[in-house]
Amino acid sequence: MRFRMTPRETGFHDLFAAAADNILTGSKLLLELLGADAEGREEIAERMRAAEHAGDDTTHAVYHQLNSSFITPFDREDIYRLAARLDDIMDFMEEAVDLVVLYRIDELPPGVDQQIQVLNRAAELTAEAMPHLRTMENLTEYWIEVNRLENQADRVHRRLLAHLFTNGAYDAVEIMKLKQIVDVLEEAADAFEQVANTVESIVVKES
Template sequence: MRFRLTPRDTSFYDLFAASADNILTGSKLLLELLGAEPESRPDIAERMRAVEHAGDDATHAIFHQLNSSFITPFDREDIYRLASCLDDIMDHMEEAVDLVVLYEVEELPKGVEQQIEVLARAAELTAEAMPQLRTMSHLTEYWIEVNRLENQADRVHRKLLAHLFNNGAYDAIEIMKLKQIVDVLEEAADAFERVANTVESIVVKES
């Protein structure tokens, strides 16, 4: 760790932890969606929307703190990038649930549960990692595992696309609907990886 002569605002750590905890809550709603009957999905979407709004509030709190702080715990650009990437995760998860409801999807294609399970595990790891930014320690395994999970998500996504286009069980409109949903879930996995890569960059700079 570099020695600093000036005090640093430590409230950012709590704000990042709150943002990650909110994402974990959202991932649990995604898991709930898997076993839900179509008529109960609008309620899940409404609760997810509330979680997404809480995520927006957490992101705005970080930006407000960033704009009002003279000394920050690490580079301002990294704080902005990390907050934005965390916000992206929540946006993608909320969008996926909303699309399922808006498109009136009766049954999600086989493989979506694997996508969501990967996201749920990445959310757990991210929620565990954010408090550790205070010490910049024990984070290597976090970004390695999230990158592994993102590679797994890529493979699942490709298999899902092949299933949609090669199965013959879906008409063209249904394929378009389902493809948009699985693509948004893949974007959430990509956003988790961007968070992990940002954390790695921060730790390298601060070491």
């Protein structure tokens, strides 16, 4: 580790852990969405919006602390990047739930459950990993597994698109609606990978 003459601000670690815990909450709401009826989905969407607002508050707290801190635990640009990418995950998950409600989707196509399960596992890994930023230890398996999950999400996404366009069970408008939802869920999986890649970059720089 690089030697530092001055103490480092550690409050950022708590904020990153809080952001990741909030993302895990969001992923569990996605799981709830799978078995919910129309009324239940409305209520889930309300809770997801609340979680997304909580995520925004945490992101703004990171930016505020960054602007008011002279010493940071690692590079300022990496702190900004990590906060922004964690926020992206929550935004994509909230968007997916909102679209399901706004488009009044009666039944999600087969494969969306697999997308959501991948996101939930990535959220669990991210929540477990963030506290380890304090020591920069025991993180290698985290970013390897998240990258593997993102590859799995890519395969599920491709199969979903093939199903939508070749099944013949959906009209053109339904295809457009469902494609937007599965695309946003894929963006969430990509965002998890970007967080993992940022963490890997931080650890490499600090080692």
